[in-house]
Amino acid sequence: MPPTIIGSLIYPQGSDDMENGLILLGHGDGGSLTHGLIEDLFCPYFSNEMLDLFMDAAILPSIEGRMAITTDSFVVDPLFFPGGDIGRLAICGTVNDLAVSGAHPQYLTASFIIEEGLEISTLERVVASMSKTCSEAGVQVVAGDTKVVSRGQADKLFINTSGFGWLPKGVDLGYHRIMPGDLVVVSGHLGEHGIAIIAERHGLDLKGRLASDSAPLNGLISKLIPELSGLKLMRDLTRGGFGTAVKEIALSTRTDIWLEEGYIPISPEVKAAAEILGLDPLYLANEGKFLAIVAPDQSEELLEILHGEPLGSSARILGQVRKGEGNVYLRTTLGGTRALHLLSGRPLPRIC
């Protein structure tokens, strides 16, 4: 692969790896290579007045009210997949964690652990994607770090992001507000990210356009919160998927949650792929979907707002909270009731 322009700027002198535009251990030693990488690669993409000061810490303007903070690490393999890449995930994941907590995400930190030998052009594609996703979400990366580890000590590239956001006055989301009678809403089709990753990782040529749904949800969610006092809780449906999130809600609130299988939005493509792979779409990861618990008298209003937005256009009401003791029940289209549990390892055959 020919070295990128940026790659060639970063290397002060020639070496094979440098010629090939690869990351060296020296890019993480804090010396001139590190500086070159930061100034020539990271800065152009993340530039903002707080980051550009190059202080040991970013000093943020004062914010009134409550703050929300979250952190998440991203180790996805492969780095690039239909519908996204590790960079886009690293922004969306943290932004969405803040958004479903009711916060307006504002500032992010980004920390990179890079395996020696990663192509600089690859790193640049990831950073460019992060930058683009930041603009989409309206957030800024205000602090960062880069480390390089020897070959084999990490898998190409790991990213950690932390995020800060502020909560508008009066926002009160949480398990404590959930009551029997509340409805369960999901913002769109489930399982798309999980299937896209598996397909890309294993080179599966699946029918239909199976792309990750990764997207920042803060724009959509900011339209809901001021309108709906009956919005009680949101969860983003990443690792463990919808099934895990809904079971955690039931356990935390000591209620039972009843779901209608027929109402669960799953695209025919995801359904077919999951069937042949032997995977349950309810437990596949999503990166642009959330679950909401809403008071019944505001459920229609919630759906109306969601349906008016591209990221919520296939939102559905699919279940209800009832008195109980932490169980999740799925009424299947065939008429039986299946109990959903937390995922425990890989599903093993049970049919005789």
Added chain:
Amino acid sequence: MEDRLPRIRLVDKYGDIIAQDDWLSRASRALNQGHILAVKGIGGFHLTCDARNREAVSELRRRKRRPAKPFAIMCRDIVTVKSLCHIAPEEMEYLVSPPAPIVLLRTREGHALPKEIAPGMGTLGIMMPYTQLHRLLLENGPPIQVMTSGNVNGMPLVKDNQEALDVLGHVADYFLLHDDHIGFRCDDSLLSVVNGKGLFIRRSRGYHHHAIEVPVDPGSPVTLGVGGDMKNTFSLIVEGRAHLSQHIGSLEYVEGQRVMEEGILHLCDTLGVRPMIVTSDLHPGYNSYRIADGLAERFGALRHRGVQHHHAHMASCMAENGVDGDAIGIILDGTGYGPDGRMRGFEIMTGGYHGFTRGYHLAYVPLPGGDGAIRRPWVTAVAYLITFLGQEGRKIAFRLFPGRGYELELVDRILSQGINAPLASSCGRIFDAVSALLGLCLENTYEGQAAVTLGDLMPWSASREALDPYPFDFNGPIIDPTGMLVAICDDIDRGTGLSIITKRFHHTIIRMVVDAAERVRESKGLSNAVLSGGTWQNPYLYLTTGHILKERGFKVLTHGLLPPGDGSLALGQAVVALKDI
């Protein structure tokens, strides 16, 4: 037997009364006109229609979403049975016995019923009327009626009037109701008669009340085995006697799980006991495993860690035969969890109640998509071809399953990448694979369809001729089927007849287990051979293997009181746990 006739009414699916005094003539007329009725019995509802009416039978299949699983039928009298099936004196005895089980009978060529009753099968499941209501319906309505379980697939039998209207409202046109309360659901028992003896497929109504003596100390603690997740039964050992539940069936759904738990509590109350030990299968994904945890807590009982599936099968067969000590287990079935996390189902093992050692097993094959491959035997066939025949197998797969190119590529990829493809060494799966290779059954619409369809091609008697098995190899403890797979594919290419391939396949399985048993006998000096596991419901395999083992000097122990399938797990679990404590 119930001879008192409760007050009966015929209602429509909204519960509106159609007829009371003249219910019989109205119901008979509806049946004669091809309508489907839900009839309240003594253990739950049946769905019934005129078995001679192809359209009615097909409509019932469509509404019940049951495309192929055979329907049981009820006949007015023995003459009618004889017009449909061959019937031996021992079969007759079971048919007219007070428990009135469904008896599987070989059909006569050209009998009068539509093939939709039991598609692709050379057998019919027949029972005689066992209540006054049945007798009246069969005498006044059609003389042969479908009499199938009134339930939704995988769910418990419907037993209450309102429940019937709610659940079966989209299946039945009319309902025959009465106000006698059904306390506990009880499915009809199902058996075949092989070698003059009943071989249970489902032991339930008419049989489950009989406790059986088992070889344990009468003073030992009350022990509960909760059974497995499919064809569930549970078992309670009290004072040296095992009380076995009726067929509970599938525990896939919460509804089935509740019936099972209620049944356990009811049996404990009836016997006035409380289990001190509770055990289950080892499969961590079984619902019964979770239920056992809960019950142990509830009873304040010791939660025994669980009994390996095939160990439970073996122990159950030994217990019902009243034997103790060590034996050779020849356990063939579909899926049993191994403590190593792999699936087993082709086990030649040694041991007794106290424990077991694996002897020989069939080579493992990855199952792409796990349960998905079990529902689609053609996927299992592809897995066998690619795993054992490599590139050549891949070519054969594309040739044998044209039109599945897209899925086949995916399966190939899943196999090569090892994505969610748990390993299985299973007799059920190799039956599935061969059934699919022969084009008999590519996709199961009911559990075991591919294997049952293949087994149904064989006679119900022991082979009296010398076996002509396909080649296979012993590779240490592993039985390698490569030679057989190559030969079957060659035979398919050459256009060898289905019946010849099927017979040689059966002979290969028989030879595999007999050879393995002889090897174990040589090394361990044991000569009791225990046959258990669902595969032994295949009469030809069962009879021929038994015959050869006896010829070779083995003492053969088989199930007589319990079904060889997973319905026998609970007893084995309870005995093993009790002896383990």
